[in-house]
Amino acid sequence: MGSTGGEAEVARADFPDGFVFGVATSAYQIEGARREGGKGDSIWDVFTEDKERVLDRSNGDVAVDHYHRYKEDIELMASLGFAAYRFSISWARIFPDGLGGKVNEQGVAFYNNLINFMIAKGIEPYATLYHWDLPNHLQKTLGGWLSDKIVDYFALYAEACFANFGDRVKRWITINEPLQTAFNGYGIGVFAPGGCEGETARCYLAAHHQILAHAAAVDVYRRKFKVAQGGEVGLVVDCEWAEPFSEKVEDQIAAQRRVDFQLGWYLDPIYFGDYPESMRQRLGSDLPTFSEKDKEFIRNKIDFVGLNHYTSRFIAHHQNPEDIYFYQVQQVERIEKWNSGEKIGERAASEWLFIVPWGLRKILNYIAKKYNNPTIYVTENGMDEEDDQSATLDQVLNDTTRVGYFKGYLASVAQAIKDGADVRGYFAWSFLDNFEWAMGYTKRFGIVYVDYKNGLSRHPKASALWFSRFLKGEAAENKADTN
Ligand code: PNW
Numbered sequence: 001m002g003s004t005g006g007e008a009e010v011a012r013a014d015f016p017d018g019f020v021f022g023v024a025t026s027a028y029q030i031e032g033a034r035r036e037g038g039k040g041d042s043i044w045d046v047f048t049e050d051k052e053r054v055l056d057r058s059n060g061d062v063a064v065d066h067y068h069r070y071k072e073d074i075e076l077m078a079s080l081g082f083a084a085y086r087f088s089i090s091w092a093r094i095f096p097d098g099l100g101g102k103v104n105e106q107g108v109a110f111y112n113n114l115i116n117f118m119i120a121k122g123i124e125p126y127a128t129l130y131h132w133d134l135p136n137h138l139q140k141t142l143g144g145w146l147s148d149k150i151v152d153y154f155a156l157y158a159e160a161c162f163a164n165f166g167d168r169v170k171r172w173i174t175i176n177e178p179l180q181t182a183f184n185g186y187g188i189g190v191f192a193p194g195g196c197e198g199e200t201a202r203c204y205l206a207a208h209h210q211i212l213a214h215a216a217a218v219d220v221y222r223r224k225f226k227v228a229q230g231g232e233v234g235l236v237v238d239c240e241w242a243e244p245f246s247e248k249v250e251d252q253i254a255a256q257r258r259v260d261f262q263l264g265w266y267l268d269p270i271y272f273g274d275y276p277e278s279m280r281q282r283l284g285s286d287l288p289t290f291s292e293k294d295k296e297f298i299r300n301k302i303d304f305v306g307l308n309h310y311t312s313r314f315i316a317h318h319q320n321p322e323d324i325y326f327y328q329v330q331q332v333e334r335i336e337k338w339n340s341g342e343k344i345g346e347r348a349a350s351e352w353l354f355i356v357p358w359g360l361r362k363i364l365n366y367i368a369k370k371y372n373n374p375t376i377y378v379t380e381n382g383m384d385e386e387d388d389q390s391a392t393l394d395q396v397l398n399d400t401t402r403v404g405y406f407k408g409y410l411a412s413v414a415q416a417i418k419d420g421a422d423v424r425g426y427f428a429w430s431f432l433d434n435f436e437w438a439m440g441y442t443k444r445f446g447i448v449y450v451d452y453k454n455g456l457s458r459h460p461k462a463s464a465l466w467f468s469r470f471l472k473g474e475a476a477e478n479k480a481d482t483n
Pocket of ligand 1: 026029176177180238308310352380429436437445
């Protein structure tokens, strides 16, 4: 194993027939139209009103205006050759106060238009129900994901989506990255709703209710829609690969523990009925318990695993690391260098994102082995660049590092499939540059450039054109730009 990914070559033909290639986005990051179409406020609308929360003091009020430009966006996606689009539905467009009373017909109409348009262009919809934009009313009145009542409200919302869109949407994702909501949202508070006031440990409750809500949504689907609609419902988890820093047993165990605290936290309850033992040992009563009835209820309530994966790190055991509460509890030290001192991979713009293509093969094989070879979709994978106001358009479109990233990570997916993992699809994050949460518009994850200064115009980057040639089966060597 080399220390860097190198320039892997990869071709469409390295993937099985029927393997799906798509792009991904989320509602709050791209839609804008905060107060249009009868939408209620979400926790991100309110969180970003406090300008200090976002690096460039921005928000998603307008975002990249996808709400008004969805046709142009879908047309571009189709012309590049993508066969699937993972988007998210804004809960507060469907139920403005989240209470599940009367659906907001304008919200339903928007997603109907979006879905119909993508299908007309030959793009299969993959819909996420919750990508972090909780109706603010549920936060204000219940405490959001800290309340067990959220489970029922989420089930009502999921049911409304299945009923309205399920005749055309056959792949559903309940929740995107419950880890980030628990950890960044209710734990340290860098994401909405902004922490649980000194009680970081309450984030385990937010995680607990997300697991139950996921299961409740799958339950509704299986009871009321599955027979007629024939679709599938999955959960999207995010996990870095944790490579043991050394051969020492304690480092090997620490790396396993780190994966338990990211992936096992969500998948163990669903596949095995309870949280990982390593979490219970370290968290004791801070970790909620599932009743026997809960265990029964959540068990195997999943049709596929969606994996969001960006990066990898070395993990060493540390009795008492100088770090935030979460890593102290885990007793892990996160290391970004090989023993030799060489970096684990080039760093992208985000400080947490190192380019480590081989980590994706490892995490896919880990999931296959640990959870009895489930169907997996890589639901997000990509890297960001710093927004550079002084660069020319030609320069910012020439994202050669990102092309290398995709080549390396796609080769890694192809290898995992050959190893035996049941990976059925891959979604690049993201289709468009967009509102990158607490980083605002300072980080660009898109394969399509959005010119924030010139009317939000869209410009495919070299990575989008590379993907297009890749998808059309043209030789990677053929660098000629046919567009
Ligand atoms: C994902 N981390 O979040 C989200 O699903 C996207 O909405 C987001 O834009 C994308 O990744 C890029 O950040 C993550 O700190 C946020 O490890 C943070 C982390 C990982 C994923």
